[in-house]
Amino acid sequence: xxxxxFTAPLIHWAWPWVGTGFAIVLIGFLFFSNQLRxxxxxxxxxxxxxxxxxxxxGYLLHNIEEYxxxxxGTIFAFPKIFSQLMGAADGxxxxxxxxxxxxxxxxxxxxxxxSAWLSRKYPAILSCIVSALFVNAFIHIMGTRAMGxxxxxxxxxxxxxxxxxxxVYGYALKHKSTWFGWGCIGWSLVVGVLTQIAILRGSxxxxxxxxxxxxxxxxxxxxxxxxxxxxxYIVGRxxxxxxxxx
Numbered sequence: 001x002x003x004x005x006f007t008a009p010l011i012h013w014a015w016p017w018v019g020t021g022f023a024i025v026l027i028g029f030l031f032f033s034n035q036l037r038x039x040x041x042x043x044x045x046x047x048x049x050x051x052x053x054x055x056x057x058g059y060l061l062h063n064i065e066e067y068x069x070x071x072x073g074t075i076f077a078f079p080k081i082f083s084q085l086m087g088a089a090d091g092x093x094x095x096x097x098x099x100x101x102x103x104x105x106x107x108x109x110x111x112x113x114x115s116a117w118l119s120r121k122y123p124a125i126l127s128c129i130v131s132a133l134f135v136n137a138f139i140h141i142m143g144t145r146a147m148g149x150x151x152x153x154x155x156x157x158x159x160x161x162x163x164x165x166x167x168v169y170g171y172a173l174k175h176k177s178t179w180f181g182w183g184c185i186g187w188s189l190v191v192g193v194l195t196q197i198a199i200l201r202g203s204x205x206x207x208x209x210x211x212x213x214x215x216x217x218x219x220x221x222x223x224x225x226x227x228x229x230x231x232x233y234i235v236g237r238x239x240x241x242x243x244x245x246x
Contacts (some may be wrong), residue, residue, distance in 0.1 A: 016067035077152035125236025131192030133167035182240035
């Protein structure tokens with residue numbers, strides 16, 4: 001797989017390492033400054049804006065495990081796993097390289113940071129950021145059955161995504177008057193399942209069934225992440241407004 005990776009165009013295997021640089025910078029802003037906090041009078045861990053940016057950091061770290069180097073020392077491991085799951089026994093990459101690159105760059109470098117930025121005005125958008133992490137963790141947990149054990153991304157899913165999601169949703173339900181309640185959480189999970197399972201998985205099935213061309217397959221991923229941003233904005237605006245009126 002290493003040979004296959006390094007014969008791909010530079011951007012397709014180099015972007016996770018650029019994301020590592022973004023993660024380091026974000027760690028500095030999150031833990032060594034107050035720039036990403038909305039209320040310095042409360043703990044960072046109870047600040048919805050700060051938590052939104054923490055969710056972005058979580059996905060950047062997740063990308064490192066999936067596409068940088070995983071716990072088994074495999075470089076750019078997730079495409080190999082994807083190949084195996086889709087029936088490429090020789091470990092070759094049956095999907096266009098752009099599928100992995102476009103899906104992750106649009107989501108992790110654009111949609112999630114824009115959502116975190118919007119959280120200053122619409123704090124409940126945090127619920128949809130959390131949903132993206134929670135649904136992804138669930139996918140990796142289910143992947144252990146298909147892979148018979150560890151899969152690239154499982155570690156960050158278990159130690160970051162899952163506890164982070166449960167913490168935010170649990171705290172929100174205890175402070176519904178100032179955060180958000182079941183309605184917001186329910187819709188955020190609908191958004192997560194729609195974009196990360198229904199559309200994503202549906203497009204994968206359509207591509208391997210020969211219904212979608214490689215170009216259409218990649219374009220759908222960009223459209224899907226744009227849809228995630230739009231729906232997150234709708235949910236965040238709706239429930240932040242309700243929260244502010246209580």
